[in-house]
Amino acid sequence: MLQQSAGDLDKAFRSWWKSKGNLRAPRFKRRSHAQSVRICGKEFGPTDHGVRFPKLGELKLCWSRDLPSPPSSVTIIKDCRGQYYASFVVEVEERPLPANGKAVGIDLGLAALVVISDGDKIAPPEFFRSALKRLWRLQRNLKGKVQGSNRLAKARGRVARLHGKVADRRIDVLHKLSTRLIRENQAVVLEDLNVSGILKNRKLSRAIADAGWRMLRTLLEYRAKRYGRELQIISRWEPTSQTCSACGHRDGKKSLGVRTWTCSACSAVHDRDVNAAQNILAASPAARLNGCGAESKTGLPASGSEASTRLDQGGQLCLA
Numbered sequence: 363m364l365q366q367s368a369g370d371l372d373k374a375f376r377s378w379w380k381s382k383g384n385l386r387a388p389r390f391k392r393r394s395h396a397q398s399v400r401i402c403g404k405e406f407g408p409t410d411h412g413v414r415f416p417k418l419g420e421l422k423l424c425w426s427r428d429l430p431s432p433p434s435s436v437t438i439i440k441d442c443r444g445q446y447y448a449s450f451v452v453e454v455e456e457r458p459l460p461a462n463g464k465a466v467g468i469d470l471g472l473a474a475l476v477v478i479s480d481g482d483k484i485a486p487p488e489f490f491r492s493a494l495k496r497l498w499r500l501q502r503n504l505k506g507k508v509q510g511s512n513r514l515a516k517a518r519g520r521v522a523r524l525h526g527k528v529a530d531r532r533i534d535v536l537h538k539l540s541t542r543l544i545r546e547n548q549a550v551v552l553e554d555l556n557v558s559g560i561l562k563n564r565k566l567s568r569a570i571a572d573a574g575w576r577m578l579r580t581l582l583e584y585r586a587k588r589y590g591r592e593l594q595i596i597s598r599w600e601p602t603s604q605t606c607s608a609c610g611h612r613d614g615k616k617s618l619g620v621r622t623w624t625c626s627a628c629s630a631v632h633d634r635d636v637n638a639a640q641n642i643l644a645a646s647p648a649a650r651l652n653g654c655g656a657e658s659k660t661g662l663p664a665s666g667s668e669a670s671t672r673l674d675q676g677g678q679l680c681l682a
């Protein structure tokens with residue numbers, strides 16, 4: 363266990379140094395945060411009812427699923443709610459789904475969580491927003507409690523449980539959405555957004571954090587790999603909101619309030635987000651799959667999936 367901790371610390375410092383200031387320095391763990399311990403290799407063995415550790419004996423578990431292969435490590439996690447989880451590292455087989463040749467572009471937004479290039483819009487869950495009132499009340503309840511008292515601990519537990527519930531619901535929606543996108547499409551095209559940069563925009567940050575864009579991308583990445591699908595990330599500097607997806611005319615900057623606009627060249631009427639999603643699709647090499655490669659008349663150069671580390675100007679460029 364101690365070796366694991368030392369290894370984790372080593373990894374944290376290495377990536378911090380490597381990032382040259384882009385990442386936050388490693389911080390000390392706190393007793394009030396989630397706690398975890400990782401146990402490796404031959405020091406544990408899964409049994410029918412749980413996991414057996416030398417000297418400690420058997421820890422009973424509620425299995426949420428069968429392990430597909432012998433685990434190489436187990437992490438026991440106690441989250442801030444006081445719930446315990448066991449997380450195993452296992453090897454899984456890739457299970458490619460039959461190819462279907464479909465490709466979609468996806469525009470991440472706030473009015474809709476995602477807009478798919480075929481016109482489908484997924485409503486934003488806004489779980490955090492709906493929990494805000496209750497959260498304020500619970501947090502007010504922390505005031506005036508004595509440090510270290512049982513009452514403070516209880517009140518903190520209530521806040522943590524509400525936060526946990528919100529997080530559970532959000533991840534559930536994102537799991538279902540990413541599963542659906544990967545199952546229905548051969549290629550999914552996303553825009554590379556500098557999420558932590560946009561989060562600095564105070565007006566939008568709460569809504570964006572609530573939407574969980576980055577988590578969606580992470581889930582899509584691993585599902586694409588596992589099911590033999592393709593996930594493509596196009597550069598965030600593509601003018602996807604400004605270009606007409608029908609004729610390729612560049613119509614100039616649109617402020618966030620403009621939901622629909624008419625192309626001044628071909629007078630096509632566009633829904634802002636659907637148009638952007640179609641441009642995202644057209645800007646990627648995956649467009650060929652749909653046979654709409656010929657439509658690269660949008661003049662958007664296909665770009666690689668190289669993630670850019672440049673900071674944007676307060677999120678303006680990404681959202682324009």
Ligand SMILES: [Zn+2]
Nearest residue numbers: 606609625628
């Ligand atoms: Zn046009």
